[in-house]
Amino acid sequence: MKRRQFIAAGLGLTLGARLAIAAPSRKGPGTAESLAVEVWQGLRRQLFGEREIAIDADGVIGLETPYRAADAASVPVAIRGRLDGADGRYIKRLWLLIDQNPTPVVGVFDFFPESAGADVETRVRVNDYTFVRAIAETSDDKLYMTANFVKASGGCSAPASKDPAAAAQSMGRIKLRIEPPAQPGGAARAQVLIRHPNVTGLAMDQLTRMYPQPHYVRKIAVSYRDRPVMNAEVTFAIAENPSFRFNFRHDGAGVLVVHAEDTEDTQFEARARVDENGTS
């Protein structure tokens, strides 16, 4: 396992795969310490060029991750958009990145003025001890970042499915759950689960010495009452059987539509009729 050294915030802090982090808190190192990670510096240039990225001190986004992953194949991550629209701004785009994954970009999520806030929960594969980052772009084109350190049990291998035969058999099954809004017209919450192996293509078959064809859900589009709620482009860093939980504005009865597409252009769709009370 490789060890990556860097200087963080003027401290001689060494973050290696097996090294204890010199931070007493359960959360471990945070956004400030994450800035010096070599991979991030490359990603930053590639994705954002010279644009300024604010360390999120004024509550634009929050990021929830476990400090220690219970199962590196399915690590829950929540990005919480915190703008309430009071200053006329909204978050129009979120990036979710995992520094030490073979493909650090987990996904890019687009939101709209009528979305009920940029808030998304999913589950990811984490290959190593790493920073996980969320970067928000607001409607006035400013960037904000927050980062958490995650210990993925020293995980090094490409996560493998527990039961590939069962996964292949039921591929394409979709579950869509809706939680009614706290008050009428407010934000309702929905979760979509898509049965899909989300094959990374990175784990060589040791018998054939061949790499499998990557096969994963790459696009999600959600609408309510024919208006866009969230569009996402995601990679195989999303765990097997992708799960996304998000908000939508429940401004009356309508149909919530989730459309997904995988890398073989297979289309998946789920619809739920929601009544005026927000129940489906």
Add this chain to the structure above:
Amino acid sequence: MFPRLAGVTVCGVLAVVAARVSGADAPFAVDEVAAGVFVHQGQVADLAAENGGDIANIGFVVGERCVAVIDTGSTQRIGESLRAALRARTELPVCYVINTHMHLDHVFGNAGFEGEAGVEFVAAARMPASLSARAEGYLRTLAHELGEAAAGTRAVYPTRLVEDRLSLDLGGRTLALQAWPTAHTDNDLTVFDERTGSLWTGDLLFERFIPIIDGSIRGWLAAIERLARLPAERLLPGHGAIVAHGGEALAREKAYLEHVAATVRAAIARGDTLGEVLDADDGTVAGDWALTARFHARNLSAAYTELEWED
């Protein structure tokens, strides 16, 4: 064990009881638990340098014509130690090396038996694919956790696969092999020695060592029901002590898994997310198990991602 599964390696560092070195030149205890049935009992511990990877129960059954080895340990060195222990007891050839599933602590000693003329490596039909998907990560983990003790270790794949059942004749002694629907893993295989009524359960039974879900919790609970009805005298678990059949061990394992399933089903019914379930985990489990802090949360996670698909 061993859920190095899903990218998950159990690189965790755990306190481990004192070292019994499993080098080829060190004493390697093998007990004859029934006539011709020999078991080396691994430590109830996570993989660590202190135990050299000696954490699973492995052994062999001696017939009149030849010998079958059942599981081979985490490293080539452990496999060689087992072979040396076998050779101290019999001159008969080794016809079969059987792996009860693909986890690294059960298969990576296979290479220690490649020198046996005519040996066949036997496993459940889905074992090669499951091992192959993980082998690279397993080997990295072994090198990382065990260092020099894992030197030379490599994967040796089965040459003969069991779809459902297979009888192996060792000369005057028959082993009945049975492949199971997905339970602890998707390639569990049990080995029943008819002469002594000894059932090698592989990791379908954990004793003292907390059960680890790397397949299907529902499938595992179903397998436990079937195991309980099998006419065996004794059960040889993948981890922990050998027990009489009809005793408490299967019931304890069942109680643990049922508690996990009930906890997770209740959380899903309440609308709790996976993250909320993991946050709420305070380490309360049904029964007294070793390594709970290491594996219980991952069991909750595995159970959640399976059971959320129930209708």
